[in-house]
Amino acid sequence: xxxxxxxxxxxxxxxxxxxxxxxxxxxxxxxxxxxxxxxxxxxxxxxxxxxxxxxxxxxxxxxxxxxxxxxxxxxxxxxxxxxxxxxxxxxxxxxxxxxxxxxxxxxxxxxxxxxxxxxxxxxxxxxxxxxxxxxxxxxxxxxxxxxxxxxxxxxxxxxxxxxxxxxxxxxxxxxxxxxxxxxxxxxxxxxxxxxxxxxxxxxxxxxxxxxxxxxxxxxxxxxxxxxxxxxxxxxxxxxxxxxxxxxxxxxxxxxxxxxxxxxxxxxxxxxxxxxxxxxxxxxxxxxxxxxxxxxxxxxxxxxxxxxxxxxxxxxxxxxxxxxxxxxxxxxxxxxxxxxxxxxxxxxxxxxxxxxxxxxxxxxxxx
Amino acid sequence: xxxxxxxxxxxxxxxxxxxxxxxxxxxxxxxxxxxxxxxxxxxxxxxxxxxxxxxxxxxxxxxxxxxxxxxxxxxxxxxxxxxxxxxxxxxxxxxxxxxxxxxxxxxxxxxxxxxxxxxxxxxxxxxxxxxxxxxxxxxxxxxxxxxxxxxxxxxxxxxxxxxxxxxxxxxxxxxxxxxxxxxxxxxxxxxxxxxxxxxxxxxxxxxxxxxxxxxxxxxxxxxxxxxxxxxxxxxxxxxxxxxxxxxxxxxxxxxxxxxxxxxxx
Amino acid sequence: xxxxxxxxxxxxxxxxxxxxxxxxxxxxxxxxxxxxxxxxxxxxxxxxxxxxxxxxxxxxxxxxxxxxxxxxxxxxxxxxxxxxxxxxxxxxxxxxxxxxxxxxxxxxxxxxxxxxxxxxxxxxxxxxxxxxxxxxxxxxxxxxxxxxxxxxxxxxxxxxxxxxxxxxxxxxxxxxxxxxxxxxxxxxxxxxxxxxxxxxxxxxxxxxxxxxxxxxxxxxxxxxxxxxxxxxxxxxxxxxxxxxxxxxxxxxxxxxxxxxxxxxxxxxxxxxxxxxxxxxxxxxxxxxxxxxxxxxxxxxxxxxx
Numbered sequence: 031x032x033x034x035x036x037x038x039x040x041x042x043x044x045x046x047x048x049x050x051x052x053x054x055x056x057x058x059x060x061x062x063x064x065x066x067x068x069x070x071x072x073x074x075x076x077x078x079x080x081x082x083x084x085x086x087x088x089x090x091x092x093x094x095x096x097x098x099x100x101x102x103x104x105x106x107x108x109x110x111x112x113x114x115x116x117x118x119x120x121x122x123x124x125x126x127x128x129x130x131x132x133x134x135x136x137x138x139x140x141x142x143x144x145x146x147x148x149x150x151x152x153x154x155x156x157x158x159x160x161x162x163x164x165x166x167x168x169x170x171x172x173x174x175x176x177x178x179x180x181x182x183x184x185x186x187x188x189x190x191x192x193x194x195x196x197x198x199x200x201x202x203x204x205x206x207x208x209x210x211x212x213x214x215x216x217x218x219x220x221x222x223x224x225x226x227x228x229x230x231x232x233x234x235x236x237x238x239x240x241x242x243x244x245x246x247x248x249x250x251x252x253x254x255x256x257x258x259x260x261x262x263x264x265x266x267x268x269x270x271x272x273x274x275x276x277x278x279x280x281x282x283x284x285x286x287x288x289x290x291x292x293x294x295x296x297x298x299x300x301x302x303x304x305x306x307x308x309x310x311x312x313x314x315x316x317x318x319x320x321x322x323x324x325x326x327x328x329x330x331x332x333x334x335x336x337x338x339x340x341x342x343x344x345x346x347x348x349x350x351x352x353x354x355x356x357x358x359x360x361x362x363x364x365x366x367x368x369x370x371x372x373x374x375x376x377x378x379x380x381x382x383x384x385x386x387x388x389x390x391x392x393x394x395x396x
Numbered sequence: 397x398x399x400x401x402x403x404x405x406x407x408x409x410x411x412x413x414x415x416x417x418x419x420x421x422x423x424x425x426x427x428x429x430x431x432x433x434x435x436x437x438x439x440x441x442x443x444x445x446x447x448x449x450x451x452x453x454x455x456x457x458x459x460x461x462x463x464x465x466x467x468x469x470x471x472x473x474x475x476x477x478x479x480x481x482x483x484x485x486x487x488x489x490x491x492x493x494x495x496x497x498x499x500x501x502x503x504x505x506x507x508x509x510x511x512x513x514x515x516x517x518x519x520x521x522x523x524x525x526x527x528x529x530x531x532x533x534x535x536x537x538x539x540x541x542x543x544x545x546x547x548x549x550x551x552x553x554x555x556x557x558x559x560x561x562x563x564x565x566x567x568x569x570x571x572x573x574x575x576x577x578x579x580x581x582x583x584x585x586x587x588x589x590x591x592x593x594x595x596x597x598x599x600x601x602x603x604x605x606x607x608x609x610x611x612x613x614x615x616x617x618x619x620x621x622x623x624x625x626x627x628x629x630x631x632x633x634x635x636x637x638x639x640x641x642x643x644x645x646x647x648x649x650x651x652x653x654x655x656x657x658x659x660x661x
Numbered sequence: 662x663x664x665x666x667x668x669x670x671x672x673x674x675x676x677x678x679x680x681x682x683x684x685x686x687x688x689x690x691x692x693x694x695x696x697x698x699x700x701x702x703x704x705x706x707x708x709x710x711x712x713x714x715x716x717x718x719x720x721x722x723x724x725x726x727x728x729x730x731x732x733x734x735x736x737x738x739x740x741x742x743x744x745x746x747x748x749x750x751x752x753x754x755x756x757x758x759x760x761x762x763x764x765x766x767x768x769x770x771x772x773x774x775x776x777x778x779x780x781x782x783x784x785x786x787x788x789x790x791x792x793x794x795x796x797x798x799x800x801x802x803x804x805x806x807x808x809x810x811x812x813x814x815x816x817x818x819x820x821x822x823x824x825x826x827x828x829x830x831x832x833x834x835x836x837x838x839x840x841x842x843x844x845x846x847x848x849x850x851x852x853x854x855x856x857x858x859x860x861x862x863x864x865x866x867x868x869x870x871x872x873x874x875x876x877x878x879x880x881x882x883x884x885x886x887x888x889x890x891x892x893x894x895x896x897x898x899x900x901x902x903x904x905x906x907x908x909x910x911x912x913x914x915x916x917x918x919x920x921x922x923x924x925x926x927x928x929x930x931x932x933x934x935x936x937x938x939x940x941x942x943x944x945x946x947x948x949x950x951x952x953x954x955x956x957x958x959x960x961x962x963x964x965x966x
Contacts, residue, residue, distance in 0.1 A: 039749040111712040115676060217705040217880035220807060346806055356878050359715025363795070366717065366747050369921050370740045370777045370936055374839035374858040376922065377904055382833055484816035491820075506824070510831055513824045520827065521820025527830055527896040549831045 054099050068092035077284075077313025078102055082354060083109030084214070084233050085116075086283050086312050103235070103354045110355055114214065120269040121210070123277055127287050128185055130263040137189045138257040139291060145186035150262060151314075189259040190289040190306070199291065199304040222345055227329055231322045232311060234352030242342040243321035246328045250340040255307070255324055258289040262314055286311045290323035294334060305334060406433045407469060409575060409607050410455075415464030417450050423631040424450035428464070430626060430636065434574060435605040439622030439639060441612060441654070447631035448611045449579060455609065456496050456577045457486045468575070491518055495568030495576035495606075499583045501560035504567070505552045511538060511563055512548040518571045537566040541596060558589035562596065569600065576601075578610045582617055594620050615655065619643060627651045679726040679759040685709055689727035689882070693873060696884035701846025702814070703797050708880035718751055719877025721774045721793035725755065728789060728873075729772060734762045736770035741778035741919065741936035748776070765939050777840075779861040781918045781940040784870035786887065792855045794876040797883065799843040799853040819851050823894065830899055839904070845892045846885055854891075860903045860919045865891040910935045913944035 055062065069076055069092040079091040083106045091109060098104035134150025137143050149155075163170055193199040213229040222230070231239060246253040264284050268277040290307035307327025309319035324342075331343040341347050351357065411431045417424040425447035432438050440448045453459035455466060457478060466478040471493055478486065490496065498504040505514055515534035516524070524530050535545055541562035552560050561581065568576060581597065582590040598621055601608055610621060618625055618639055625642045627635040627650070635648040646652045677683060685707075692706040711719040729735065735755055739748035743765040751774060752763050764770050767780040776793040784790060800810040803821045813819070822843060829837040842859035846852045854862055855874060865872060865885060872885040885891060895901035909916040911932040918940060920933040935941035 039744045039746045040753070043746060043749055043753070107714070110710045114710040115680075115682065117682070214710070216707045219705070346808075355710065356715045359717060359719070360795070360878060361716075362714060363716030366776075367740045367745050368777070368856075370858055370919070371840040371856050373920070373922050373936075374860070374904060378837060378839045381835075382837075385834065483812070484818075487812075487816060487818065506821075509824055509828060512831055513828050516827055517820050517824050520823040521818065525823075525895075525897050527827065528898050530827065530896075531831070 054097070063096055065089055065092045065096060068095055072100075074314060075100070075102065077311075077315050078236060078318070079105045079109060081312040081315050081318065082106045082233055082235065083113065084312075085109055085113045086281070103358050107355050107358065120271065122280070123268045123270065125265045125267065125285070127261065127265060127285070128187055130186070130261060130265045130285075130287075132182055132186055132261055132263040134263070135186065135259065135261040136257070137259045139189065139259075143189050143259075144192075145183050148182065152316075186261075188289060190291065193291075193304065197301075197303065200294070200306060202306070218349060220345060220349070221332070222349055227326060227345070227349065228308065228310070228322075230349050230352055231309070231325055234322075235354035235357065236315070236318045236321070238352055238354070238357075239321040239325055240317060242328070242348060243324035245340065246324050246342045251328045251342045252336075252340075253324055253328060254293045255327070256291040257320065258291040260286070260288045260316060260320065262286045262316070284313050286313065286315050286319040288316070288319040288323040290320070290327060292327045305330070406435070408432070408467075409434045409436075409469050411465075411467040411475070412455065413465050413467075415451065415454055415461045415466065417454055417459060417461045423447065425454065425461075425628070426631040428628075428633055430633070432575075432607050432609065434607055436624065437601055437608045437610065437622045439610050439612065439618030439625045440628060441615060441618055441625065442628035443613055443654075445630075446628040448628050450631075451628070452577055452579055452609065452611045456494070457490060471574075491521055492571050493573050493575065495571075495573040497561075497564055497568055497576060497578040497581050499580040501552065501557070501564045504564040505560060507553050508551060510549045510551055511543060511555075514552065514563060514567045515570050518567065522571070533570065534566075537570050538563075540569075540600065541566040542592075556589075557585055558593060561585065561593060565597065565600070569604065569606070572604065574607060576606055576608045578608060578612075580612050580614075581610065582612070582614065590617075597621060615643065627654065676758055678731075679729050679755070680711075681709065681723065681726045686727040689723055692882045693724065693727070693884060696873070696882050697871070697886045699850070700885055700889050701850030701852040701883060703876075703881040703883045705880055706882050708877050711877065713751070713754065715878040716795055717747060718774070718776060718793040720875030720879075720882070721776070721791050721877075722751060722754070722875075723877060724791045724873050724875035724882065725772060725774050726759075728791075729755070729759055729761060731759075731761060733771045734764050734769055736764050736767065736773045736939075737775075738773065738778060738780070738937075738939075739776040740921070741780070742938040744938065766943075767937075767939050777856050777858075778919070778936060779857055779864045781915075781935070781937045782943075783864075784868055786869040788870040790868075790870050790872045792857075792872065792874045794853065794855045794874045794881075795878070796841075797853055797874065797876040797879050797881040799841075799851050814850060817849065819845075822851060826894060826896065826899075830896070836895065836899060836901075842901075843894050845890075845894065847889050848892070850883075851894075852883060852885075852891075858904060858919060859893065859901070862891070862893045862901070863903065867891075906933060908933055910941060910944075913941045913948065915941070915944060 069088045072095065075095060076088055076091045079094055079102055080086055080088065083091060083094070090112065091105065094105035094108040095102070097108060132148060134152060135145070135148040137147065190199060194201070211223060211225040211229070213226060213233070218226060218230065245251060247255065262284070264282050266279050267281040267283055268279055270277045288309035290309070292305045292307055294303055294305040305327065307323040309322035309326065311319045311322070325348065328340075328342040329345050329348060331338050336343070338344055408431045413429045415428045416426050428451055430438070440451065442448045450459065454461040461479070467475045468478050469475050470489070481489070496504065506517070509517070512531055512534040515537050516530040519530055519533060535548055538545060538548060543559060543562060543566070547555070552563055555563065582593055585593065594617060600606070601621065608621070610617065612618060622639045625636060625639045626633050627642065627648065629650050635642060635646065635651045642651065643655055646655050679686070681689070688707060692704050696702065696704045708720065708723060711722055713719055713722060725735070735752065736743065737748045737752040737755075739745040742748065755761060756763060767773065767782040767784075770788065772789045772791060773780065774791040774793070779790065798810055800813055800822065803825065804810055804813070813821070826836050826838070829835065838859065840858045841853055841856040842862050844852055844854055844862055844865065854865060867888050867890065868885070869887050871887055874883045876882070893901040904919070906920050910918060910920060912934050915935055918935045918937060921936045922931055922933055924931050
């Protein structure tokens with residue numbers, strides 16, 4: 031008997047782990063990357079991994095990126111699998127973004143706004159020319175930006191709140207004490223509330239959410255968006271421990287917030303009014319925050335009495351497909367052996383072909 | 397008229413009282429009442445926006461009216477208010493003792509299932525499990541609606557508009573429903589195709605003794621099919637009676653306008 | 662890996678027994694009880710993110726992790742085999758995080774986690790079979806809208822499913838489903854048996870073991886309690902039938918087990934061997950023994966049709 035069943039899956043797996051470790055290290059003559067180097071110098075990559083991994087920890091995100099050889103989706107997966115084992119100690123108070131220490135803040139709706147337009151750090155107006163100075167052996171030294179003459183206001187009102195007085199924009203959803211849905215502890219259930227929708231989009235794959243957002247502005251969703259405000263900076267996280275009964279600060283985190291203003295024609299009961307779309311991310315993730323705000327608004331179609339005609343408006347399509355960990359797992363699982371199902375299909379196709387040949391032979395004989 | 401008189405002696409099949417439905421401030425239909433007996437065909441006419449489609453959606457359980465009652469004489473339970481019926485019971489009724497023929501066959505057919513499968517779905521849904529019998533019954537109905545049996549295994553997307561509509565009718569009638577709702581059944585079809593479909597419908601309705609409620613803006617359709625007629629305007633029923641009476645001697649100015657605007661054929 | 666900033670536990674030491682925290686296990690056990698009370702009904706549960714990719718058995722792993730105890734003996738198979746890479750990987754995971762005994766022998770296992778097969782040897786009372794499920798809802802392909810399929814299950818409206826079988830016969834002359842063949846559980850709920858070949862469907866019927874199904878990505882759990890009716894859909898005049906092969910297993914000569922096709926060369930050479938490696942090995946060993954002692958080759962056993 032020439033055939034021996036394939037064995038040794040266990041050894042293969044161990045060897046595969048060794049190989050990937052070797053590849054990850056690359057040329058051992060070069061210095062090994064440190065976690066702080068990744069965290070400091072690949073900051074936007076770390077931000078994305080923290081955001082979609084839904085855990086605010088720069089070191090862990092940097093470690094995940096190092097372990098994943100810079101593959102963001104794999105790093106997000108690592109972080110998520112770690113996060114799921116962590117206990118829930120407390121639920122924070124809602125953050126107040128008017129009290130953000132603003133580093134960047136722009137509005138596309140008014141030329142000047144209370145608190146001012148603050149360009150801050152952005153690639154927006156860089157010319158996308160490869161900077162060979164960054165490739166030079168001696169590096170770029172210590173670039174430094176100039177300080178402004180005077181500090182920004184400590185409280186900067188949200189542009190979108192300026193409309194509120196006139197009723198030109200729908201009212202913000204009031205804060206209430208209802209328990210917020212936790213997508214990481216409960217299965218998603220449709221139709222999704224705002225909490226489920228926003229959590230899902232915040233954790234959603236940046237590329238997928240960006241593509242959906244793009245589609246809404248290209249006729250597949252009828253979006254006419256204005257960036258009411260985009261702001262980046264640090265906010266304080268507070269919790270109220272039960273035995274204390276008053277809030278204490280536990281952390282300062284960087285977030286990006288986007289308030290998108292959208293058109294709405296009004297109904298019999300309601301005069302015409304602008305509507306909101308909301309995006310919020312950990313770290314500096316403007317592309318994601320804007321995309322999220324657009325898709326959030328598109329998904330409100332049914333709530334606002336609009337026809338649900340396009341993919342980005344259909345929560346049954348969008349929400350189950352945003353998650354990169356789920357999507358990646360399922361798409362790549364087709365690599366797993368399917369010998370048994372394939373054999374079943376193969377057998378059927380052979381049977382059907384035999385039957386067809388037999389039928390044809392019979393016909394020919396007649 | 398003697399046929400109609402005979403019908404009126406039978407017990408009421410569907411009794412509708414005071415049905416209203418509004419959308420926000422807009423009236424869909426207002427305080428509509430009527431009854432229909434087994435085997436009777438009722439036409440509801442009016443222009444777009446007159447509330448006839450809203451009324452049909454309320455009657456067939458696709459829309460919840462704001463007020464009113466809809467009593468149907470169920471086969472096994474006698475008269476029951478449809479608005480108090482549970483959802484599974486309503487869905488079951490809708491695919492056994494009722495039929496719904498949509499204006500657009502796409503709304504009433506499974507476009508990726510063969511003609512035979514489309515007709516066979518209702519029997520299978522209520523427990524038919526013999527392939528040969530299901531297929532034979534489906535083919536029997538395809539013949540009744542004049543679809544060539546060589547098309548049994550073809551999908552409806554390869555059919556013409558008239559064929560799709562006939563298939564939709566067969567799919568509904570296979571369980572021998574006692575009441576069929578039709579929403580502009582000849583809408584969107586060529587005139588010659590319309591005539592053939594109307595002939596077919598008239599034959600089937602008479603032969604099977606089916607009661608039907610037909611909503612249309614086409615007076616020729618009701619002239620041919622309906623025993624009785626209701627005319628709707630702005631959500632209300634403004635005139636009703638035997639079809640020939642209403643069409644030949646309309647009383648309400650709006651009905652007069654409607655009748656005179658149609659070329660006499 | 663070590664170094665400053667490395668906070669991640671790189672061994673099982675930092676994790677709970679069987680990885681999941683006790684609260685999560687309790688939640689999943691409650692879900693399992695509900696699933697066993699309503700055979701075939703898909704119960705939503707708060708599925709956790711696992712250190713294994715979705716689609717690679719996260720549902721099965723969560724179920725196994727919630728029911729496994731230190732005294733259990735675990736068997737993991739993929740495609741019927743204990744030595745396929747994903748089976749090895751999942752077995753290693755439980756060895757690391759729970760330190761339980763493992764086995765390749767069906768009869769010895771208290772818990773068997775499987776992907777795509779049911780073992781050939783009959784299961785016994787007290788054993789638990791845990792299936793990995795990619796798509797728990799058999800109606801999903803008929804209507805992707807979950808709101809609608811939930812109603813169809815709730816009202817037992819399964820006509821549209823029967824239509825798909827009708828279509829097969831109309832088109833191919835036979836029901837053309839070969840795996841993930843839908844079955845009616847306890848004459849009430851339509852269930853996906855997971856992508857096992859239809860060959861295995863009859864084994865689910867009236868089985869003494871507990872059968873648990875976990876779909877991690879879709880966050881659903883369902884179950885078939887012991888001795889429950891599981892009927893594969895069919896027509897009176899086209900009854901359900903399972904795969905058969907013309908030959909026998911090239912290694913153990915079984916004529917009643919599910920066979921894998923193995924391509925042996927590039928000139929069309931192929932052979933058929935048991936997909937259940939434990940069953941096949943055991944028969945080969947028995948045969949070697951009986952040949953040595955001059956006895957008779959053991960007849961096929963176990964695989965009942």
